[in-house]
Amino acid sequence: MQLEWIHCLSGRRGVISTFPAEMLAEKGAPGVAFRRSGTGIKISPDFRAKNIFVVASVFLDPGVPAFLRMGKILLALCVTDGKDSTWTAHYRFPLWTLFEPETFEPIATVRTPAEIAGTLKSKKLKPEDCLAAPYGLTMTIPLPQIFDLF
Numbered sequence: 001m002q003l004e005w006i007h008c009l010s011g012r013r014g015v016i017s018t019f020p021a022e023m024l025a026e027k028g029a030p031g032v033a034f035r036r037s038g039t040g041i042k043i044s045p046d047f048r049a050k051n052i053f054v055v056a057s058v059f060l061d062p063g064v065p066a067f068l069r070m071g072k073i074l075l076a077l078c079v080t081d082g083k084d085s086t087w088t089a090h091y092r093f094p095l096w097t098l099f100e101p102e103t104f105e106p107i108a109t110v111r112t113p114a115e116i117a118g119t120l121k122s123k124k125l126k127p128e129d130c131l132a133a134p135y136g137l138t139m140t141i142p143l144p145q146i147f148d149l150f
Contacts, residue, residue: 001036001081002015002081003017003021003077003078003080006075006137007073007075008067008076008134009113011094019041021034022034022046023070025071025073029049029050030046030049031052031070032070039062040062040079041060042060051070052070054066064079065077065087065139067139074149076137076139087137088136088137090137091134094111095112095136097133097135098119098120099133101130107123113150116143116150127147128143128144129143130142130143131143
């Protein structure tokens, strides 16, 4: 079992295969610990950490991706068996897709996260009107939770 991650704003990827493991937040600030727990991985924020949230659950089941935000860092995470990484098969950095929150219909695909604000303005939408996802990943995140990153 391993934890694969993608830094959604830089495209950098990594794998954690030895547990327990720690990941620092931006500029070396306290971050999170990852521990094996049954069939998955448990995320435990450092008690000193600030501005950390996980979209989904603090327990990551195999094959179910989630987002982890630590300050200005946004990661997509997924527990895999190390052999099959289909959760990133269609991922294309730096593209992002905006979705309508009730129907999950695509609103627009932008070439970089920096284009999101202009796209919202041209379509007369507010961040609250959208979900967002790095292009090709199967999960979305409410745009207001990450809009300040762009």
